[in-house]
Amino acid sequence: xxxxxxxxREISKRYPDMRSAIMPxxxxxxxxxxxxxxxxMEEVAEILGIPPVAVYxxxxxxxxxxxxxxxxxxxxxxxxxxCMLLGAETLVDHxxxxxxxxxxxxxxxxxxxxxxxxxxxxxxxAPVMQINDTYYEDLTKEKVDEIIKTLKEEAS
Amino acid sequence: MATVTIDGKTxxxxxxxxxxxxxxxxxxxxxTFCYQAKLSRLASCRLCLVEIEGQKKLQPSCAxxxxxxxxxxxxxxxxxxxxxxxLEFLLANHPLDCPVCDKxxxxxxxxxxxxxxxxxxRFTEWKRTFHSKDxxxxxxxxxxxxxxxxxxxxxxxxxxxxxxxxxxxxxxGVKTEETSFMRAWLNCDHCGNCxxxxxxxxxxxxxxxxxxxxxxxxxxxxxxxxxxxxxTLTVGLRDGQLxxxxxxxxxxxxxxxxxxxxxxxxxxxxHEDRIKRPMIRKNDVLVPVSWREVSNYLKERLLPLKGKGDxxxxxxxxxxxxxxxxxxxxxxxxxxxxxxxxxxxxWPVASEGDFYPALLDLISTGIYRGNLREFLSADTLLVAGxxxxxxxxxxxxxxxxxxxxLPLHLFxxxxxxxxxxxAAKGVKRYIPGREVxxxxxxxxxxxxxxxxxxKRTFGDVGEVIQGEVIEDDFVRALSSRLLGSRRIxxxxxxxxxxxxxxxxxxxxxxxxxxxLRAAGKECGLQFLFDxxxxxxxxxxxxxxxxxxxxxxxxxxxxRDGRISFLYVLGEDPVLNYPDGRLVREALSxxxxxxxxxxxxxxTARMAHVVLPGATFAEKDGTFTSNEGRVQRVRAxxxxxxxxxxDLEIISHIASLLGVDLETDPSSIFAEIKxxxxxxxxxxxxxxxxxxxFTGHEKGVDKGLHPVAIRDVALEGWGFIxxxxxxxxxxxxxxSRLLGSLIDAPFLEIGKEGADSLGVREGDSVKVRRNGQSIELKVxxxxxxxxxxxxxxxxxxSLSINNLMEKxxxxxxxxxxxxx
Ligand code: SF4
Ligand code: SF4
Ligand code: SF4
Ligand code: FES
Ligand code: FES
Numbered sequence: 004x005x006x007x008x009x010x011x012r013e014i015s016k017r018y019p020d021m022r023s024a025i026m027p028x029x030x031x032x033x034x035x036x037x038x039x040x041x042x043x044m045e046e047v048a049e050i051l052g053i054p055p056v057a058v059y060x061x062x063x064x065x066x067x068x069x070x071x072x073x074x075x076x077x078x079x080x081x082x083x084x085x086c087m088l089l090g091a092e093t094l095v096d097h098x099x100x101x102x103x104x105x106x107x108x109x110x111x112x113x114x115x116x117x118x119x120x121x122x123x124x125x126x127x128x129a130p131v132m133q134i135n136d137t138y139y140e141d142l143t144k145e146k147v148d149e150i151i152k153t154l155k156e157e158a159s
Numbered sequence: 160m161a162t163v164t165i166d167g168k169t170x171x172x173x174x175x176x177x178x179x180x181x182x183x184x185x186x187x188x189x190x191t192f193c194y195q196a197k198l199s200r201l202a203s204c205r206l207c208l209v210e211i212e213g214q215k216k217l218q219p220s221c222a223x224x225x226x227x228x229x230x231x232x233x234x235x236x237x238x239x240x241x242x243x244x245x246l247e248f249l250l251a252n253h254p255l256d257c258p259v260c261d262k263x264x265x266x267x268x269x270x271x272x273x274x275x276x277x278x279x280x281r282f283t284e285w286k287r288t289f290h291s292k293d294x295x296x297x298x299x300x301x302x303x304x305x306x307x308x309x310x311x312x313x314x315x316x317x318x319x320x321x322x323x324x325x326x327x328x329x330x331x332g333v334k335t336e337e338t339s340f341m342r343a344w345l346n347c348d349h350c351g352n353c354x355x356x357x358x359x360x361x362x363x364x365x366x367x368x369x370x371x372x373x374x375x376x377x378x379x380x381x382x383x384x385x386x387x388x389x390x391t392l393t394v395g396l397r398d399g400q401l402x403x404x405x406x407x408x409x410x411x412x413x414x415x416x417x418x419x420x421x422x423x424x425x426x427x428x429x430h431e432d433r434i435k436r437p438m439i440r441k442n443d444v445l446v447p448v449s450w451r452e453v454s455n456y457l458k459e460r461l462l463p464l465k466g467k468g469d470x471x472x473x474x475x476x477x478x479x480x481x482x483x484x485x486x487x488x489x490x491x492x493x494x495x496x497x498x499x500x501x502x503x504x505x506w507p508v509a510s511e512g513d514f515y516p517a518l519l520d521l522i523s524t525g526i527y528r529g530n531l532r533e534f535l536s537a538d539t540l541l542v543a544g545x546x547x548x549x550x551x552x553x554x555x556x557x558x559x560x561x562x563x564x565l566p567l568h569l570f571x572x573x574x575x576x577x578x579x580x581x582a583a584k585g586v587k588r589y590i591p592g593r594e595v596x597x598x599x600x601x602x603x604x605x606x607x608x609x610x611x612x613x614k615r616t617f618g619d620v621g622e623v624i625q626g627e628v629i630e631d632d633f634v635r636a637l638s639s640r641l642l643g644s645r646r647i648x649x650x651x652x653x654x655x656x657x658x659x660x661x662x663x664x665x666x667x668x669x670x671x672x673x674x675l676r677a678a679g680k681e682c683g684l685q686f687l688f689d690x691x692x693x694x695x696x697x698x699x700x701x702x703x704x705x706x707x708x709x710x711x712x713x714x715x716x717x718r719d720g721r722i723s724f725l726y727v728l729g730e731d732p733v734l735n736y737p738d739g740r741l742v743r744e745a746l747s748x749x750x751x752x753x754x755x756x757x758x759x760x761x762t763a764r765m766a767h768v769v770l771p772g773a774t775f776a777e778k779d780g781t782f783t784s785n786e787g788r789v790q791r792v793r794a795x796x797x798x799x800x801x802x803x804x805d806l807e808i809i810s811h812i813a814s815l816l817g818v819d820l821e822t823d824p825s826s827i828f829a830e831i832k833x834x835x836x837x838x839x840x841x842x843x844x845x846x847x848x849x850x851x852f853t854g855h856e857k858g859v860d861k862g863l864h865p866v867a868i869r870d871v872a873l874e875g876w877g878f879i880x881x882x883x884x885x886x887x888x889x890x891x892x893x894s895r896l897l898g899s900l901i902d903a904p905f906l907e908i909g910k911e912g913a914d915s916l917g918v919r920e921g922d923s924v925k926v927r928r929n930g931q932s933i934e935l936k937v938x939x940x941x942x943x944x945x946x947x948x949x950x951x952x953x954x955x956s957l958s959i960n961n962l963m964e965k966x967x968x969x970x971x972x973x974x975x976x977x978x
Contacts, residue, residue: 041341054318056327056340063330 007035011050021051025061029068038069066120073116074109076154079133082119085126094130095119097144101151114158115151161227166234178220178231179207189233190242190271192249193310194221195356197414197560198319201311205245206271210235217241243276251282252333254305262360264373268308287333296338297345298899299365299423300354304336307361313337313353319563320416320556322548322578323347337361348884349419349900350552355405356415366423366896367403371395376402379795380848382782383421384478384775385887387688388412388551389784390421391848394776394795401425401776401795410848412531412786418552419884419900420891425776427893428796432758434771435800445769450801453768458815460751464724465494465816470750472499472713472722475701476729477690478890480780480792482827483805484692484699486820487728490809494818495724498707502696505656505689506736508968511709515702517665518656520861522697525672527648527683528787528837528853534685535561538644539568541637543668544594545652545687546575549884554650554687554785555579568644570637572597574654574879575907575949576942584640587633588944591879591968592659592871598667599868600628602674604638609678616677617862623670626868647675649684654881659871659968666864673863686785689882691775695783698835698853710736711965714745723750728805729772731760731889735953737963737970755808758893761955771802778804780824781846783853789841790850873946877969878906878926880952880959888953904954906935906974909943916976923977926950928962928970934977948974 005013010031015024028051032043039062048055062068069077078098082091095117099105102115109116125131128140132147139150162171165182172181182189192204202222209220212230217237232238249268257263289304296302311328314337318324325347329336339345354362376395383390391411395403404425406417413421437453438445448456464471473491475484484502491497507514527534535557547555555578561567562582570585571577572594580586587597603624606613613620628634641647649672655664668684675682688694696702703709708716710732716722718741725746736742746752746765754766757774776796781789798804803811806827810820821827828843837853845851885891885901892898906924908916918924922937926948935950935957943949947969950959963970 044340054324054327054340056325056329059340060327060329 007031007046008050011047015051021053022057024051025053025058026065029058029062033068038072066118072109075114075158076134077116077118079118079120079123081121081123081125081129081131081133083122085122086130089129091130094132094142094144094147097147101148114155161225161229163225163227163229163231165231172225175224178209178218178223178225178229181225182209182220182231182233187233189220190275191221192267192271192308192358193312195312195315196409198312198315199563201315204249204308204310206242208238208241208245209233210238239275246272246275247277247280247282249308250277250280252287252305253308254286254288256306260303260306260360261363261368262306262357266360267358289334289336293363294342295344295365296342296362297347297349297365298896299349299351299419300345301363301365301368302338303361303363304338306359307337308359309335309337310358311337312356312358313362316352316356316416317347320560321348321350321352322555322559323350326353348552349423350417351419351422352416355417355422364403370402371397379793380407380791381775381793381795382691382784382790383417384691384890385420385424386551386882387686387690387693387785388553389691389782389786389788389790390417390553391790391850392417392421392425394425396795399796401428407848411790411850412557412784412788413553416553416556420887420894420897421553424891424894424897426895427890428774428776429799430758430893430895432893433799434756434759434763434769434802436771437801438766438769440767445764445766450803453770454811454815457753457768457812461724461812461816466496467723468496469499469708470722471495471497471724471726472708472716473497473501473726473728474710474713474730474732475500475502475696475727477502477688477693477696477701478775479692479696479729479805480775480778480824481692481695481699481783481789481831482780482824483728483778483809484696484701485827485831486806486809488699488701489820490813491726494813494816498703498705499709499713500701500707501703501710501713502701502730503693503710505653506711507661507709508657508659508737508966509661511703511711513662515704515709517662518697521651521665521669521684523856524669525649525682525684526787526855527685528855530788530852531557531685531786532561534648534683534786535567536565537567537646537648537681539570539640539647540650541570541572541647542579542650542687543572543598543652544574544655544658544664545650546573546577546654546881547579547650547652547687548577549575550653550689550882550887551687551785552884568640570633570640572633573652574944574947575881576940580942585633585636588942590871590873590877590944590947591654591657592869594655594658595660595663595667595866596626596629596868596870597634598664598671599624599626599866600630600634601638601641602667602671603628604634605641605671605674605678608642609674612678613674617673620863621865623863623865624868625865628868641675645680647680647682649682650687651684652687653689654879657968659966660869663866663869666866670863670866685787688785689887691784692782694785694787695781695789698783698837699831700835714741717745717749720748722748725749725752727752727754727756727762727766728809729756731756731762731953733761733765734955734958735888735960737960737968738965739958739960739963741965742960755805757802758889760889770808771798771800772805772808773798773802777802778806780806781828781843784850787837787853788850789838789846789853791846871968873969873971875971876912876946876948876974877971878948878950878962879969880950880963883951886951886954892953892955901951904935904951904957904959905938907938907940907943907949908974909945909947910939910941911945912943912948913937913939916974918976925975925977926962927973927975929964931961933957933959933962948972
């Protein structure tokens with residue numbers, strides 16, 4: 004497996020300005036470390052040759068970057084208008100009960116973190132949630148239960 | 160051109176002019192927040208909205224250029240309402256803690272709300288709070304994020320002008336916070352420019368915190384005593400005590416910026432090292448005496464020396480005012496009949512007899528006396544022999560700014576890497592002494608391309624350059640760029656003055672300027688002196704001439720017992736002259752060593768007589784900056800204890816010898832104006848906020864000087880020295896604040912060098928020469944050429960000049976890892 008430095012170097016070649024490479028580089032760092040630690044952000048800055056604060060700006064602007072550790076499965080439920088109208092809030096409540104955690108928390112076994120996010124750009128299939136890199140669409144409570152069950156099995 | 164109507168008044172302006180600027184030139188004031196001249200446009204605060212007829216939405220005047228025929232309103236009901244609404248938004252989350260805020264009384268938010276409303280807020284929800292206690296970001300900055308209006312001026316100035324990129328906009332939306340990486344302690348330049356531009360009390364000066372209210376301050380405008388960039392400063396005093404320094408908008412070369420030395424380094428003035436009373440050496444101990452006693456003593460000792468010419472000499476600091484330097488010289492030339500005068504922060508390695516004539520020739524050939532910003536508006540800029548970032552920070556800001564707005568091509572020829580390298584089209588590192596070959600190679604290329612022009616101007620020039628030239632990317636890129644440029648500016652740094660082959664380097668540059676001019680181009684140079692009045696000292700003639708001895712020769716003569724009186728004014732050669740041991744040996748042989756200084760220096764400790772002089776804070780007069788700009792130094796303190804102003808002391812000494820010398824700076828300046836041609840057009844009384852520029856002497860063009868290329872050999876390690884951002888010698892050494900930023904000297908070494916020695920950042924190394932050795936901590940600096948080390952100069956604690964030797968540079972040393 005290529006190391007982070009190599010991967011970031013390679014990706015950065017696509018951009019004329021190293022600052023444009025911050026986002027993909029942060030994804031790679033997040034993939035490697037699970038979330039963006041101080042050291043991870045400093046490393047990205049060093050590799051791209053830009054000031055650490057510039058990396059920090061981007062990392063704190065977007066919700067896709069985790070500044071805290073997250074569970075194995077990071078559930079991000081969209082609560083923006085379209086999803087809200089089609090019951091996103093009920094789904095969030097359901098998930099809270101089902102997982103026994105509040106929004107922003109992680110289950111004790113470290114499997115699930117629950118977050119709410121703004122529009123995931125898939126309003127046509129609302130309500131929507133994203134778990135790690137996968138979208139789950141046209142959700143109902145039953146579907147959610149099914150998904151959680153599958154993931155639990157996958158994990159054990 | 161575009162003609163627009165603003166509030167019923169019509170004006171014609173250049174295309175692309177901002178509505179804001181057009182309005183300002185009509186005297187119409189539009190309030191702004193995020194707008195700051197010289198920074199990139201953000202247009203986020205919407206305070207500057209105006210109404211343009213035919214456009215439905217209001218437009219930000221700070222980012223909207225005029226179009227021909229536009230009719231604009233800045234006071235219409237829609238504008239007034241919108242403005243009030245924008246302010247109401249800003250206030251919604253503002254803590255309104257003006258009574259305890261340092262900014263209260265000079266806060267742009269206060270002023271704007273007062274002028275444009277609203278009188279009442281309607282926001283009743285919870286206010287956003289980032290923290291309950293202000294947090295410290297650096298030894299000079301304390302932050303209150305709750306008061307921030309997100310204008311990002313701090314972020315932009317730090318990145319675009321200072322180049323430190325230490326601040327950012329963290330987070331998003333209403334939770335945006337302008338702060339450092341993870342709110343951590345800043346490892347930045349500590350220049351405080353972010354504090355200066357912050358419109359509210361969000362970034363505040365830590366040393367000034369809770370010290371005064373703006374209306375309690377008495378402000379005095381003066382000039383920075385540190386480097387030759389010559390920034391104007393406004394000092395704020397309360398109850399006669401210096402509390403803060405700020406810069407003023409659109410004033411001076413610095414235009415609202417300063418570096419850390421100017422803004423925070425003036426506390427040296429009250430250092431406990433101040434000499435309180437005159438002293439005479441009795442039984443080998445310096446004993447405080449009265450002015451009367453010291454006067455009697457000096458009179459007796461000096462009278463026999465009157466008119467004694469060769470056996471007396473004077474050395475003075477290039478941080479003295481023009482009037483002091485001029486008067487000091489007059490004392491020597493007219494009263495003692497001696498031409499043995501010198502002033503320098505850069506002791507030439509080359510022989511004095513060749514150095515000064517070559518330097519003066521370079522000045523009269525090439526110097527551009529005029530506004531730095533105009534000087535930089537060229538096609539190509541060559542910085543030769545300077546780490547601009549460390550030596551003349553505000554000049555560096557001006558270069559960085561120019562690069563962002565004009566298609567200026569920057570080339571850097573310097574031994575030390577600097578932050579500006581990244582912005583350059585070409586960078587070349589060299590070992591001092593080898594710059595001659597590089598510059599000569601460029602000269603040769605340019606001459607080749609302009610043979611015809613040269614013949615026309617100079618006739619048959621013959622072989623101007625003897626020796627082998629080099630062809631590398633830098634030489635090729637710079638030469639072809641010079642050939643393609645119409646206007647070329649050269650900044651000559653102090654490293655070139657110290658080069659062992661300085662004379663050749665000056666000649667090559669002088670030739671280059673002449674050749675480029677013969678080719679029909681505009682070309683000039685400015686120096687990057689690191690002493691506030693080095694330019695003035697040269698203009699005043701404070702160097703050996705008419706057969707006089709320079710300081711190097713004076714030392715040799717002293718060692719041989721030929722000097723009966725040496726007068727040292729504000730200099731500390733024991734600490735900073737290369738070869739500290741020679742200085743000690745020589746000074747101990749001087750018949751009468753008189754040291755006049757504000758501080759108890761190492762040299763003063765060797766003196767027979769010590770006189771307590773003044774700092775820049777206690778005197779009136781003028782400095783001439785690197786731009787050739789004459790500016791007023793204004794006293795804001797009285798000399799403490801029994802210290803006196805240096806002018807008074809110099810003329811007091813003359814009076815002991817029965818000669819009357821003027822002590823009033825303006826009368827002395829009138830004399831200078833009469834006698835020294837560049838000063839002819841400069842009036843002491845006319846030196847307003849921006850000073851006045853000296854004029855050009857009519858240079859006599861003596862054609863091209865042949866130069867034989869030689870090189871300097873460096874085997875093993877050699878170290879060079881120079882200024883650090885926080886430390887430039889004698890004055891900075893006595894600033895508590897600067898001292899807290901850099902407490903000990905260090906050794907910079909390149910990456911490869913560090914590897915070969917097996918040392919890493921922070922390790923301790925031993926540097927040895929001639930049985931002397933010092934221990935230093937390592938800093939790894941990428942980009943230093945092989946074999947070259949850097950140690951910041953003039954650290955009292957270390958006397959690195961004991962490792963130096965007269966006549967060589969870089970100084971060869973042995974280095975090894977400690978332990
Ligand atoms: S003090 Fe200077 S370098 Fe540091 S953050 Fe402020 S502007 Fe930037
Ligand atoms: S700290 Fe000051 S300068 Fe920086 S964004 Fe906030 S208000 Fe503007
Ligand atoms: S750049 Fe030079 S003159 Fe300006 S503030 Fe800094 S030390 Fe003073
Ligand atoms: S609102 Fe949920 S995907 Fe757009
Ligand atoms: S000053 Fe124009 S938008 Fe802020």
